[in-house]
Amino acid sequence: xxxxxxxxxxxxxxxxxxxxxxxxxxxxxxxxxxxxxxxxxxxxxxxxxxxxxxxxxxxxxxxxxxxxxxxxxxxxxxxxxxxxxxxxxxxxxxxxxxxxxxxxxxxxxxxxxxxxxxxxxxxxxxxxxxxxxxxxxxxxxxxxxxxxxxxxxxxxxxxxxxxxxxxxxxxxxxxxxxxxxxxxxxxxxxxxxxxxxxxxxxxxxxxxxxxxxxxxxxxxxxxxxxxxxxxxxxxxxxxxxxxxxxxxxxxxxxxxxxxxxxxxxxxxxxxxxxxxxxxxxxxxxxxxxxx
DNA sequence: TGTCAGGTCCTCA
DNA sequence: TGAGGACCTGAC
Numbered sequence: 563x564x565x566x567x568x569x570x571x572x573x574x575x576x577x578x579x580x581x582x583x584x585x586x587x588x589x590x591x592x593x594x595x596x597x598x599x600x601x602x603x604x605x606x607x608x609x610x611x612x613x614x615x616x617x618x619x620x621x622x623x624x625x626x627x628x629x630x631x632x633x634x635x636x637x638x639x640x641x642x643x644x645x646x647x648x649x650x651x652x653x654x655x656x657x658x659x660x661x662x663x664x665x666x667x668x669x670x671x672x673x674x675x676x677x678x679x680x681x682x683x684x685x686x687x688x689x690x691x692x693x694x695x696x697x698x699x700x701x702x703x704x705x706x707x708x709x710x711x712x713x714x715x716x717x718x719x720x721x722x723x724x725x726x727x728x729x730x731x732x733x734x735x736x737x738x739x740x741x742x743x744x745x746x747x748x749x750x751x752x753x754x755x756x757x758x759x760x761x762x763x764x765x766x767x768x769x770x771x772x773x774x775x776x777x778x779x780x781x782x783x784x785x786x787x788x789x790x791x792x793x794x795x796x797x798x799x800x801x802x803x804x805x806x807x808x809x810x811x812x813x814x815x816x817x818x819x820x821x822x823x824x825x826x827x828x829x830x831x832x833x834x835x836x837x838x839x840x841x842x843x844x845x846x847x848x849x850x851x852x853x
Numbered sequence: 854t855g856t857c858a859g860g861t862c863c864t865c866a
Numbered sequence: 867t868g869a870g871g872a873c874c875t876g877a878c
Contacts, residue, residue, distance in 0.1 A: 583859060680860040686876055687859090733874025738861080776861045797859035838859080 565617040566624040568634070574609050578661035579632070582839040584786050585665055586675050586688045597705065601627055601668060602712060604705040618705065633663040641829045645836070649825075651807045652833065655840035662835045664791060670752045671713045672787030677738055677774040679782070693730040698722060716752060719743035738774030745772050760788060777815075785831040794822040794830035803841035 580588040580596050588598030594609040605628070606617040616628055629635060642660075646653045674694070679687050691713075698718050699711035714722075720743040727736040749755040759765040765788055769780035781795035796804070796819070801812040810818055826833035 676859090677861095679858095681858060681873080682860085682875085683858045683877060685878095689876090731875065733876095734862095734872090735874075770861095774861070778860060782859080795859080798857095799859055842859085 563617055564620050565615055566619050566621050566628075568614045568616065568624065568629075569612055570614050570634070571612055573612055574614055575661040576607055576609060578659045578839065579663050579665065581843075582659070582662060582835055583684065583842070584835070585667060586679075586684070586691050599702060599710045600631055600665075602702055603627060604703055604710050606705075631666050633666055636663070638663065638832070641832050645826060645829060645833050652836065655807075655836040658843070659836050659839040662832070662839060664785065664789060664831060664835065666789055667786055668713070669756045669783075669787040670716065670746070672783050673742065673746070673772075673775075674713055674719075674739060676779045676782040676786075677742060678732060678735055680735065680774070680776070680779060682735075690730060690732050690735075694727075694732070697726070697730055716743040716746045720747055735774065741773040742775070756788070759784075765790060766793065785834075791831045792823075792826075792828045794819060794826065794834050796834075799838055799842055799845070800834065802845075803837045806841070807837060 574594075576594050576596050577590070580590070580598070585598070585600075587600065588596045591597050591606070592608075595606065597604070597606045599605075603619070603623070605619050608615040608617070614632075616624055619628060642656050646656060675687070675691060678690050678694075682690075695711035695713055696709075698714035702710040702712055704710070719739060722740060722743075724736050724740070727739070730736070732739065746752060746755055749758070759768055762768055765784045766777065766780035769775050769783055770777060775783070778795055778797050781793045784790045785793035785795060796815055800818070801810075801815075804810040804818045804821075805812050808821065810821070822830040822833065
């Protein structure tokens, strides 16, 4: 199988990237090993020492697609230094999730994924997305016996009925997705919408006008779909985290946003990922310990 | 077996 | 303008 080896100059922990809630189409296959699909490709990622091994790709595809997708060109060390300044808790969270990167994912896929994510849990979100792609997407290819499909286009989704989507088991979100697809078409399509939002000062403010998108989902799409690193999504885990980290009342969303803007600034989204991953992992581990 | 999940929508003051 | 209930489904 063709593959490409990238020397990352440090040992990357893939869990930090793929188990922090920003993506739903990657599966852990072993220690520091994931298989997944993005941007119409399927690959396996493995880490051995300082080498990131990407299977089912070649040098050209790595440079054209994966280097950017994995955000390998961005200087996270600089961000860590800025965020760590006078913040011991953040320093601890950064140490814990040191390999975190904000992936450069497909905008439309992020819209769909985070609408599905609302009031939902990660195993079911992943299942819903997989069934949605199988039902309405186009085949991408097969990898080790498993077939992969693309996210359905707005055009395809807009023509679907709730009956068509019943096997996907989206719950009440099926109606949101169909309406959202129609709204995106009315905006001139995905590319036109993405271009418009990319130029917007506050994309989240525009995104909440769409069906199924509230403040939290809008901030996730802004961060993960538009790569606007200042975006600071606040969900239930972040409320708890901001309480433990900085003593915020869990209902004080505005206070948290103001704090993020002032202290994390242009890197709010990366700070959010460090805090989120630290809290989620420690929370989960504590729960598992109790069992 | 019941709770709750990385929220949003809708209704009603 | 915002508070509060309803909402699908299935992990745990």
